[in-house]
Amino acid sequence: MQTGGDFVVSQGSYQGPLSLLLKLIENNKLTIDQISLERVTGEYLKSIESLTVNEDEINSFLRVAAALILIKSQDLLPGEASQLDEDLPSEEQLAEQLRTYKRFADAAQTLGQKMTQPSYRSAKIIRSAALTVTKIDPQQLHAQLTQINVKLKKQKDLRQKPAVRLRSLPIMDQLKSLLATLAAQKKVVISDWLHVSIEPRTKIANFLALLEAVNSGKATIAQSGKEVRWTQP
Amino acid sequence: MDTTLKNTLALLFVASEPISRKQLAQLNQSDEAAISQAITKLNDHLHGSGLHIVQHNGRYELTTTSEVAEVVATYFGDRPNSLSAAALETLAIIAYKQPIDKESIDEIRGIASDQTLRNLLSRGLIAQKQSKGKPIHYVTTAQFLVQSGLQSIDQLPVMTEENDAK
Numbered sequence: 001m002q003t004g005g006d007f008v009v010s011q012g013s014y015q016g017p018l019s020l021l022l023k024l025i026e027n028n029k030l031t032i033d034q035i036s037l038e039r040v041t042g043e044y045l046k047s048i049e050s051l052t053v054n055e056d057e058i059n060s061f062l063r064v065a066a067a068l069i070l071i072k073s074q075d076l077l078p079g080e081a082s083q084l085d086e087d088l089p090s091e092e093q094l095a096e097q098l099r100t101y102k103r104f105a106d107a108a109q110t111l112g113q114k115m116t117q118p119s120y121r122s123a124k125i126i127r128s129a130a131l132t133v134t135k136i137d138p139q140q141l142h143a144q145l146t147q148i149n150v151k152l153k154k155q156k157d158l159r160q161k162p163a164v165r166l167r168s169l170p171i172m173d174q175l176k177s178l179l180a181t182l183a184a185q186k187k188v189v190i191s192d193w194l195h196v197s198i199e200p201r202t203k204i205a206n207f208l209a210l211l212e213a214v215n216s217g218k219a220t221i222a223q224s225g226k227e228v229r230w231t232q233p
Numbered sequence: 234m235d236t237t238l239k240n241t242l243a244l245l246f247v248a249s250e251p252i253s254r255k256q257l258a259q260l261n262q263s264d265e266a267a268i269s270q271a272i273t274k275l276n277d278h279l280h281g282s283g284l285h286i287v288q289h290n291g292r293y294e295l296t297t298t299s300e301v302a303e304v305v306a307t308y309f310g311d312r313p314n315s316l317s318a319a320a321l322e323t324l325a326i327i328a329y330k331q332p333i334d335k336e337s338i339d340e341i342r343g344i345a346s347d348q349t350l351r352n353l354l355s356r357g358l359i360a361q362k363q364s365k366g367k368p369i370h371y372v373t374t375a376q377f378l379v380q381s382g383l384q385s386i387d388q389l390p391v392m393t394e395e396n397d398a399k
Contacts, residue, residue: 015318016319018343064343100341101341101343102393104326104342105322106392106393107325107392108318108322108324110390111324111325111390112318114383115315115316115321115381116315118302118379119296119298119378119379120296120297120302120309121294121296
């Protein structure tokens with residue numbers, strides 16, 4: 001939950017930046033116009049701080065944030081006619097986009113109510129569909145199942161798309177650093193190299209660099225198990 | 234009730250899938266215009282009966298109406314099959330603006346709609362329509378009509394006017 005002002009915005013109760021913006025305007029009992037966009041800019045920016053969405057979605061939220069900041073800055077600096085970024089919607093364009101979105105959001109609500117009372121087809125359709133299966137080709141079935149598996153895997157991969165782009169940490173950099181330290185000091189204390197204060201991702205890279213150094217014969221692990229020693233002359 | 238009406242209603246009752254206007258015309262030894270009229274008369278006749286004839290892309294099927302949804306759902310032991318708000322938004326945009334491409338849908342929603350489109354496709358509520366050299370467009374399906382209790386796409390509720398949205 002994200003609080004802002006006198007209202008509460010619940011994550012998951014909005015479906016995108018326009019939904020959030022609309023909710024902020026409605027919660028402040030405003031109409032969709034240029035003035036209300038300026039007034040809710042601060043609350044919008046605060047709301048998106050704690051969003052948990054994937055990278056594509058956050059770009060959409062940030063684009064609207066940038067447009068709102070531009071609108072607010074133009075209000076603070078009247079007379080500045082030029083836009084900082086022509087790709088961003090103007091005040092008027094954003095208001096119009098919001099009005100269009102609201103129409104469809106209202107229509108979606110009505111549609112949702114209708115879908116709670118669906119029609120039903122005859123059960124004969126379901127029964128007769130089952131009865132018409134007379135011949136199954138195993139090869140065809142296998143091909144179709146393989147296709148389904150591929151599609152399911154693709155969907156699963158897309159769902160597992162990370163919310164935040166991961167930084168890559170080349171192991172080679174850590175290995176070079178380790179070898180340089182070993183060459184200079186002839187030994188490295190393992191507990192220092194893998195100290196608890198080191199950031200987890202770096203610690204993993206350091207550990208892998210240690211393993212590589214030992215595997216390649218450039219270093220050995222001391223009998224005490226506490227140090228790695230340089231083996232090169 | 235005249236013969237064409239009786240025949241058409243009987244055929245729609247026994248059919249295991251939607252029947253085309255063309256096939257109904259052939260079976261009735263009549264023409265498609267007469268079938269369209271027959272369908273309109275039948276729907277007038279069925280009004281308030283708990284049944285109606287749904288029309289989609291020139292094909293017809295006999296279904297229950299939304300008025301009796303609750304009792305039929307109870308009979309089948311069905312639970313409501315709800316869509317997320319994002320899916321409903323996307324579905325509403327497609328229903329009112331079809332055929333429409335993904336870029337236009339994203340423009341209206343202000344956010345990418347890839348996942349909701351996949352969801353709606355897998356539920357059979359929308360379909361893809363592809364013309365050579367043009368981007369894929371999305372349309373609603375007969376299943377959408379059945380699930381929303383509509384007789385045809387023309388029966389979609391009227392959207393709010395732009396002035397009302399302010």
